[in-house]
Amino acid sequence: MxxxxxxxxxxxxxxxxxxxxxxxxxxxxxxxxxxxxxxxxxSAKERSLVTITCLATSGNTGQLVYHLGLARENGNSEEELIEALTHLAFYAGWPKAMAAMSVAKQVFTS
Structure with a gap:
C-alpha cells in the first residue's frame, strides 16, 4: 500500500x-x-509574470485562470498583475487586455 x-x-x-x-x-x-x-x-514570480503577459497578448485566456492563481502563489500581488495587464493594453492591444482583465476580475473576486 x-x-x-x-x-x-x-x-x-x-x-x-x-x-x-x-x-x-x-x-x-x-x-x-x-x-x-x-x-x-x-524567479518563479518573474516566470509567472512573463507567462501571464504572454497568454494575455496571444489571446489564450483559457489558461489565465490557472496561471493567475499560480502567479499569486509565486509572490505576485493582484495589484501587480492588474497593472501588468493594464500596461500591455498599449503594446498588445486593447481587446486582448480587456479579455485578460475580465478573467483576472473573475479570479480575484471569486
Missing part, C-alpha cells in the same frame, strides 16, 4: 489528458514544470 502523504499528487495535465495524451502530460509535468520552471535565471 502507498502512504497517502508520499503518493504523487495527480497533476492538472494528468487529470485532463491522462491516458489520452500521455506525451503531452509528460512534457507538461516533467519538462515544462519539472525543468523549465525550476531554472535559476528567473
Amino acid at each position: 502507498t502512504d497517502e502523504s508520499t503518493a504523487k499528487q495527480t497533476s492538472g495535465a494528468e487529470q485532463m489528458f491522462g491516458d489520452f495524451a500521455p506525451g503531452l502530460v509528460h512534457f507538461t509535468d516533467d519538462v515544462l514544470f519539472g525543468e523549465v520552471w525550476k531554472r535559476d535565471q528567473l
Whole structure:
C-alpha cells in the first residue's frame, strides 16, 4: 500500500489528458514544470509574470485562470498583475487586455 502523504499528487495535465495524451502530460509535468520552471535565471514570480503577459497578448485566456492563481502563489500581488495587464493594453492591444482583465476580475473576486 502507498502512504497517502508520499503518493504523487495527480497533476492538472494528468487529470485532463491522462491516458489520452500521455506525451503531452509528460512534457507538461516533467519538462515544462519539472525543468523549465525550476531554472535559476528567473524567479518563479518573474516566470509567472512573463507567462501571464504572454497568454494575455496571444489571446489564450483559457489558461489565465490557472496561471493567475499560480502567479499569486509565486509572490505576485493582484495589484501587480492588474497593472501588468493594464500596461500591455498599449503594446498588445486593447481587446486582448480587456479579455485578460475580465478573467483576472473573475479570479480575484471569486
